[in-house]
Every structure is written in C-alpha cells, then in structure tokens.
Amino acid sequence: MKLTLRGIVFSALFAAILVLFSFVSIPLGFTPVPITLQTLAVMLAGGLLGPRYGFLSMALVVVLTAIGFPLLHGAGGLSIVLGPTGGFIMMFPFAALLIGLVLPRIPMNGVLGYVSAFIVLEVLGSLLLYVSGVPWLMYKIPTLTFSKAMISSCYPFLPGDAIKAAVAALIIAPVRQVFPPHRLTGSVSRSMVQREQDAQTS
Secondary structure (H helix, E strand, O other): OOOOHHHHHHHHHHHHHHHHHHOOEEOOOOOOOOEEOHHHHHHHHHHHHHHHHHHHHHHHHHHHHHHOOOOEOOEOOHHHHOOOOHHHHOOHHHHHHHHHHHHHHOOOOHHHHHHHHHHHHHHHHHHHHHHHHHHHHHHHOOOOOHHHHHHHHOHHHHHHHHHHHHHHHHHHHHHHHHOOHHHHOOOOOHHHHHHHHHHHHO
C-alpha cells in the first residue's frame, strides 16, 4: 500500500498536534519529566490514522527534532531526543503504530467499545512508554535507583494518563464510526477495510 497525499497531509496535521501539545508542559520540580499532553497526541494519531500514518506522523516530529528543528517544548536537537525524556520520545512512533494495529480489531460500539478502546490506549499509549522511558532516565541519571526512577517518571503521571486515555477513547470511537483510517487517509488496503467492517458489525 503506497502512501497517499491525503495520508501525508493528515500525518503532517497530527505531527503539528504533537508539537502543539508539547507546549502544554507542567514541570514538577523534582523530576526532569514534565506533565504534557504529548501522549494524547500519540493516542489520537494511532487511533485515527492507523498504524502506517500514525507511525509516520510521530516519527516525523522525532526525526525533525533530532535534526534540530525546535518542535518539542520549543527546543530541538539530539540533546532533546537523547535527553532524560528521550526514552518516552523515541517510543512515540511505535506506540502510535501498535495502537493503529490493535484498535481496528476491537468492536468500538457502545459502552464496551469505549472501555475496550480505553484499555488499549492506556496500555499502548501510556504504560508502554514507561517500558523505555524509565530505564532511559536511569541510564541518563545513573544515581537513580529503580524505585526513585518510578517516582520521578511514572507514578505521578498515571492519573493524568488515565484521563488522556479516556478523552482519546471518547474522541476516537465515534470518529472511527464515520471516518475509519482507510477513509481518513485515502488508503485502499482491502484487509484494513474488512477489519473495520468486521469490527463495526460484531
């Protein structure tokens, strides 16, 4: 399946959303990891664009930031991508990819659909990021023990992550009923179309 112009445009749009959400940053003082809306952008990209374009949109921001464009929190360069929060940043494209792969296989009708979407978004759009984010922070700050790293980069953010996953589910579930990824991005993959139809009718 080739990239479509519509898909590229929407990828750029969601990349811009990630950049915009990165400016909503609340420092906590005791940790270099701030509270942001970035993970909400990751969830929306994967959930609305699907795996290919969800990955592309997030990877676009990561690569351009690494090159030096001031896209995340108004800053850029390898020092941002490889900094203390680099473990989270580098996982953004892969989280969007996995969300895009899993959500089409879940019926998203009714309350059960919202709950299922919430669980997927919470696990893949939030908890997955800690798998790389916490060890990377420990690598960048060798004095941190695992328990201190969890306090610095995980525990304080879990309530907010749950809220973001709930908001993303409320947005994604109804939008996908009208504009599934293959319609939104102009994709023509038959397997993707069939999965969307099966999920909506089951």
